[in-house]
Amino acid sequence: MISLQNITKKFKGDTVLDNICLKIQQGESIAIIGPSGSGKTTLIRTINGFVIPDNGSISIDGKEIKYSDKKNLRQMRKRIGMIYQLFNLVERTSVLENVLAGSLGRYDNGVGLVLSTIGLFSKEEKEKAMELLRFVDIEHKASERVDRLSGGEKQRVAIARALMQNPDILLADEPIANLDPKTSQKIIDLLLKINEEKGITLLCVLHHIDTVKDNFNRVIALKKGKIIFDGKISLLNKTELLSLYEIEESEEFEWMAA
Numbered sequence: 001m002i003s004l005q006n007i008t009k010k011f012k013g014d015t016v017l018d019n020i021c022l023k024i025q026q027g028e029s030i031a032i033i034g035p036s037g038s039g040k041t042t043l044i045r046t047i048n049g050f051v052i053p054d055n056g057s058i059s060i061d062g063k064e065i066k067y068s069d070k071k072n073l074r075q076m077r078k079r080i081g082m083i084y085q086l087f088n089l090v091e092r093t094s095v096l097e098n099v100l101a102g103s104l105g106r107y108d109n110g111v112g113l114v115l116s117t118i119g120l121f122s123k124e125e126k127e128k129a130m131e132l133l134r135f136v137d138i139e140h141k142a143s144e145r146v147d148r149l150s151g152g153e154k155q156r157v158a159i160a161r162a163l164m165q166n167p168d169i170l171l172a173d174e175p176i177a178n179l180d181p182k183t184s185q186k187i188i189d190l191l192l193k194i195n196e197e198k199g200i201t202l203l204c205v206l207h208h209i210d211t212v213k214d215n216f217n218r219v220i221a222l223k224k225g226k227i228i229f230d231g232k233i234s235l236l237n238k239t240e241l242l243s244l245y246e247i248e249e250s251e252e253f254e255w256m257a258a
Ligand SMILES: Nc1ncnc2c1ncn2[C@@H]1O[C@H](COP(=O)(O)OP(=O)(O)OP(=O)(O)O)[C@@H](O)[C@H]1O
Pocket: 011, 012, 016, 034, 035, 036, 037, 038, 039, 040, 041, 042, 043
């Protein structure tokens, strides 16, 4: 279980997370929604330890994250796989090498990890990477350079990489924002399959409300750093959804089309 107690974070005096309390059971799949700047990415980054809250605490399976303890942070991060909007892969390296990098649990620091040789990894690790590439249905591109792949293919590679570290939790920050609708649904299906078959907790920041409605039962809505809704999306009516995004009914058509 992930438990957030009274998490508050300010950037330059602005409160970005405002007394967030949240409990997430192992194996849940949750969508996080909310307008731009509402704190979604910051929330996710407190859970993986990249943002240190000013107040409050986060524990995973009863163990509190100790932000000042590097070893504790490393151990905790190893349990959390990250998926990003822009994939964060090393573009000029092969698919297989990118997935193997996941076993180091270091790929999510935003710095391209340069792997000089595939020989760094054991036979077992390579077999596992190939098995994961099979699982995400992109085994045939294992030796292809990442910069030759489509966006949907890149996201599959990024998902395989995240799985390489055997995570208990997957945090996906707008994983489909750069993909067309059909590819988006395939990636969401893949993330939900991972959640169901492997029991990995899934937290997914999404902007497309229809995708959320069709695929997620529990939805957390953030507005100005506060959780203003947590529950089944069917309980949120259209007016509440529009007000979450501060959209007038007359603007609705434009917004839906965006
Ligand atoms: N490292 C940082 N330093 C200063 N301000 C930050 C930092 N990270 C985020 N912020 C600010 O915190 C607020 C919330 O940002 P955050 O990225 O969490 O929003 P978001 O809900 O993910 O938005 P979007 O939908 O646009 O991705 C914004 O005003 C942003 O400028």
